Amino acid sequence: MEHIQIKGLNKPVSKLIMGSDFFNLSNGPVVSEILGHYLAIGGNCIDSAHNYCGGESEQAIGRWLDETGKRESMVLFTKGAHPKGDGPRVNSEAIRSDLFTSLERMRTDYIDLYGLHRDDPNVPVGHILEALNEHVEAGRIRAFGGSNWTHERLQEAADYAAKHGLIGFSFSSPNLSLAKPNEPFWAGCVSVDSEALRWYEANQFPLLSWSSQARGFFTGKFSPDVRDNADMVRVFYNDENWLRLERAKQLAAEKGVSMIQIALAYVISQPLPACALIGPRSEAEMISCRDGAQIKLTREELAWLDLTGAAV
Template sequence: MKTITIPGLEKEVTNLIQGSDYFKPSVYEKVCNVLDRYVAIGGNTIDTAHIYCGGESEVAIGMWLKERNNREDMVILTKGAHHDQTGSRVNAEAISKDLYESLDRLQTDYVDLYALHRDDPTVPVSEIIEILNEHIKAGRIKAIGGSNWTVQRLQEANEYAAKNGLVGFTFSSPNLSLAKANEPFWAGCVSADSSDLAWHKEHQFPLMSWSSQARGFFTGRFSPEDRSDSDIVRVFYSDANWERLRRAEQLANDKGVTTIQIALAYVLNQPFPACALIGAQNEQELQSCYEGSLIELSEEELNWLENV
């Protein structure tokens, strides 16, 4: 499997990252089957978060890591400081609380990649960078990033870090997919647009996309007439996206692959380091993602798919 390099991390990161938002100890056999098969095709990076399944996702991953005795072989990406019913939690206390709890659940003393799950633009980046650097210095975090952070805030944070001799963000995890979002899927979420992609290209800044395959938009399950899934309708139904789907179908036919594999290849062939978070739940879905990750698209093909 192809890999990218994240500054601050010695291990390479595979460009397919296994998602875990359905992992729980109660379905531990399924967790093991998915992770074992993912590793078997060359994957080494697992995405999780403090809030996934009320923390059970991290618990299940910790069980698997301990049973397989492979912690040093794996890259763990977890996220913290998500808002709760009281509002924003992007502050030193919440960041530390969530990190310590995540480490305990994962049965490890460090995470390779730590991302803030949301941003709060009212909080100065100085406060955020300072607390994250305390954890980096203590060895609890190897590299830091922002999930659903704008490139403007990432830039501001990294400028502060550079001025003060601190470690800045070295990866970002917004939504990026061939189907462009009409509006955020959830409040506070960020989808990369053309100007964001230009920034990532200029800085060669690694991007790890969630919902990289647009939540199944390219599987053939949806049509303009079928409005049964209100969230997919709200976020992805547009004339431009139907045309992108048509073009992806055409290119897939030309290359002898599936449409959803073309959608995945769109994310992975960006002109900067890019990874895709995948939600594969069985061997067939894993194999489809793996084959899609091997497809090479030219700049002309990328532009033709996207620019409707």
């Protein structure tokens, strides 16, 4: 599997990142089996968050690391400072509290990639960067970034870090997929549009995409007349996405692969350091992801799929 480099890490990061939002303390055998399949395809990075499964996702990962002794060979990507019922929590106190809890749950003394799960534009980036730099200096974090941050705020943070001699964001984790959302799947989430994608490419800024396969939109299970999934209808049902699906189907047939693999290749093939968060639940789905990540799409194919270029 191909890898990217992220500033601050001494390990490469596999271009497929294993999502763990279904890991919990009661399905240990499933966690072990899935992570075994993930290692077998060459993956080395697990994504989690302070709030996944009420904290059990991080705990399940910590238990697996203890049982297997694989901590040093893995890249741990977890997130904190997610809002709660009383509003945003992107501040030094919440970051410290969530980080220390995550370290305890994952049974480790450092996190490789730490992401702020949301942004709060009302908080100056300087306050946020100074808090995160403290944890890097203490060895608790190797590199940090934003999850669901706009590219404008990422640029603001980069400018502040350069001006004040601080470590800046090393990566970002928004949504990027071939299917473009009508609205955020969850409140406060950020999806990459064409302007943002140009910023990522120009800066060669590492992008770790969640919902990289648009929650199964390209599996063939969805069509304009199948409307039993209200969230999929709300987020992804539009004329342009049906055309993208048809083009993915056509290109998949030409290449002898599946539509869902074309959708994954769309993310992996972007002309920038891009990784895709995946959530396979079986060995067959894992192998499908592996094979999809090996498909190389040209700029012309990417543009045609995304309705911005001529037929290829």
